[in-house]
Amino acid sequence: MSTACHRHWPQRAALATVLSMLALPVLAQSHQPDAGNRVLDALFQDHAVLQRDAPIPIWGRATPGDSVVIEFDGRRSRSRADASGHWQAELQAHRAGGPYQLSASTGSGQQQTVRDLLVGDVWLCSGQSNMELQVQRTLDSRSEIAGASDDGIRLLTVPQVGAASPQAGFGKAVAWQTLSPDSVRDFSAACYYFARELRKTVPVPMGLINAAWGGSRIQAWMSEAALRQSASYDRELDVLDTYARDPALAVRQWGTLWQDWWSQQSTTTPWAATGNGKWTAAPRQLTAWESWGVPALADFNGMLWYRTRVRLTAPQAAQPARLLLGNVDEVDQSWVNGQSVGSSYGADEPRSYALPAGLLQAGDNLIVVNALDTYRDGGMVGPAESRALLFADGSRVALDEAGWQYQIVPPAYGTPPRAPWQTAAGLSTLYNGMIAPLGRYGLRGMLWYQGESNTAEAQRYAQLLPLLRDDWRRQFGGERAWLIVQLANFGNVPTTPVESEWSQLREVQRQVANADPHSALAVAIDIGESSDIHPANKQELGRRLARAARHVAYDEALPASGPVPVSAQRQDDAVVVTFSDITGALVARGADQPIGFQLCGEAAGSCHYADARIDGRQVQLRASGSAQATPTRVRYCWGDSPVCTLYDGAPLPAGPFELPISH
Known part of the structure; x- marks a missing residue:
């Protein structure tokens, strides 16, 4: 599967839900679940942690125009709901401690009290699957889960x-949860182990907010305003704005943009009835294309075109209908x-697209799917019964009856643009649904573990990562600590110097961390697994993140990570690399001298291992x-999964880097 989390194929919808399924799909709409008589926002509830030593933002909803009184530990603040019912207030800064109660009451008689609140440090942990990875999937997980009992976390x-828009x-x-074996089992391991380690030296309550999504790209976590600063996504963001108002129109607009991209690569139009090139019959039972027995697809990551035809009667073609493609x-x-009807991301997301009136016709109808896969299995992988045209009267016409054909897209075509409304692969979608609702909640800092889904675009990532950092700092206020996990080793272990997209992205992460005094890098190049993109040793990662936090968030006089390269200079017949931030002395593991250094010319492919x-x-x-x-x-330490052996006495590794040689 291409996404980090696999869910079982859902059962077919009951006939009673068919008509509701024919509605156009939209992303989440703004609402507050289970609001009831709630006056406080859902973030403020039993067991929450509020940020210490800074004014505390509080907000919620009440009857428009109603007065609101907020009380906390003997202190009172007042507010008034605006015309939309939103109110906000600010409590005075408070030292670490607890437990406390927080209450809010309105002039019209609404009242809410939440209990067992602590005041301490709050950390936002975000990224993709390695930040989402649960404690139960880490080393010694049974013991770790059984021992989780610290009420200060x-x-x-x-x-x-x-x-599609900020919520x-x-x-x-x-729900805020106290730490227990039940609550920690499915919580972010990197986030939890970080806080557990940090409390050894910072003995205050720790509130952990985990907002992560496996397989997500950085673009999905950025606000529209931040993405527009890059000047690379204006057309796609315009389509996303349309999608929030008129999904059907946005789907058509996006189809035009996608087809424009394709036309820059090829003169063919595979989505149309003519000019489609050469098609090959696919197996009758569609599975991941790696299992078809076709040599060219045995280990193929890229794009495949699929097409089939479906014959309809006039009464069928006249009905509202939905295209079901399964997973x-x-x-x-x-x-x-020939008309674009939808685009989605995720192997665990069954495709279901409403078809505009008049699109279907009596007789033959052409169904075309372009499938992009970037990791492991690929293609149309749902069972045959999941692919059909579903009509308003509850009847179905299977898509597999006439058989499917396919075309392999040459890898040189590159990666197509992603529909901006796709959740984990879109633009601003995860910011809108998962970060915007956090409002101005008080934070000590943020942990960011992401990049695996952007390794093919390191140059663009170099622009986006600082924009993301600054975007979130604007939302949460101040120069909050920003901790970056550098991508761990994964993939082939090189035997000769190689070019590596993973290394290029690691270098971007290093440079972004170095350029900001409130940022730090947690090096993970030695605790990954070459055959598993989700390494299990999150305990050591938590230790390194806690050390980085102690440096940038708590001003401890210790190096944030391992040895940091300062310069590379030519001296006679040698090149001398100077390091700073060394604990103890530089040491080589497993040999008299370190391995993993390369001397390179200007051109790609010019590197040689150095003594x-x-x-x-x-x-x-x-x-x-x-x-x-x-x-x-x-x-x-260059390569997808390099072997590199330079450490200091902490012991922490020197991370991957590239430096120009000066004279």
């Missing part, structure tokens, strides 16, 4: 909901009779073997 998981409330109910791993762009020797706070490099060209760059 509180947990809140943000529901996974995407939205005032969550799409599902949320597609992992992105589809779909057409009916390295530790000399105090420096590493001296000399060309190895027949490498005679004058190097201009030093690379260390």
Whole structure:
């Protein structure tokens, strides 16, 4: 599967729900589940943690124009609901402690009290599947879960909901939980182990907010305003704005943009009845294309075109209808009779697209699907009964009867644009549904573990990551600590110097962290697993994140991570790399001297492994073997899953880097 979390194929909808299924799909709408007589926002409830030593923002809803009185630990604040019913207030800064009660009452008699609140440090943990990865999937998980009993750690998981516009409330109910074996089992392991480690030296309550989604791209976590600063997504964001108002129109607009992209790669129009190139019959039982026995697809990550034809009667074609495609791993762009009808992301997301009136016709109807897969299995992977045209009268016409044909898209075409409303792969969708509802909730800082889904666009990531950081700081206020997990080792272990998209993205993460005094990097290059993109050793990752936090959030005089490269200079026949932030001394693990250094020229493919020797706070490099060209760059620990052995006495590894050589 291409996404991090696999869910079972749902049972077919009952006939009674057919008519409701024919409604156009929309992303989450703004609402507050289970609001009842709630005066306080859902974030403020039993067991919550409020941020210490700073004014505390509080908000909620009441009758428009109603007065609101908020009381907390003997202190009172007042507010008034605006014309939409929203109110907000600010409590005075408070030192760490608790438990306390927080109450809100209105002039019209509404009243709410929440209990067992603590005041301490609140951390937002976000990213993709390695931040989402649960404690139960980590090393020694049975013991870790059984021992979870610290009442000073509180947990809140943000529901996974995407939205086309910023939401005032969550799409599902949320709850702060005290730490227990039951509550920690499915909570973010990286987030929990970080707080557990941090409390050893910062003994105040810790509130952990986990907002993560497996397989998500950075673009989905950024607000529209932040993305527009990049000037790369204006057309897509315009379509997303349309989608919030008129999904059917947005689907057509997006189809035009997607087809424009395709036309830059090819003169064919596979979604149309003519000009479609050469098609090959697909197996009668559609499964992941890797299992078809076709050599070209045995280990194929990329795009495949599918098409089939369905014959309809005039009464069928005249009805409202929905196209059901089942599960597609992992992105589809779909057409009916040459018109774009939908695009979705996620192997666990059954496709269901409403068809505009008049699109279907009596006789033959052409169904075309472009499927993009970037990881492991790919294609139309749902059971045959999941693919059908579903009509308003409850009848169905199977899509597989006439058989499917396919075309392989050359890898050189690259990756197509993603529909901006896709949840984890879209634009602003996860910000709108998962970050915007957090409002101005008080935070000490943020942990960011993401990038696996953006490794093919490191140059763009270099622009987006600082925009994301600044975007969230504007929302939550101040120069909040920003902790970045550098991507762990995963994939092939190199035997010769190689170019690596994963390394390029790691270098971006390093540079962004280094450029900001309130940011720090947690190096994970030695605690990944070459055969598993979700390494289980989140305990050590938590230790490194806690150390980084102690440096940037608590001003401790200790290095934030392991040895940091400062410069690379030519000295006689050697290149000398100087390091700072060393605890103790530089050491090589497993050999007399470190391995993993490369000397490179300007061109790609010009790197050679170097002989390295530790000399105090420096590493001296000399060309190895027949490498005679004058190097201009030093690379260390480069590759998807490199072997690199330079550490300090903490013990922490020197992370991957690339530096120009100066004279």
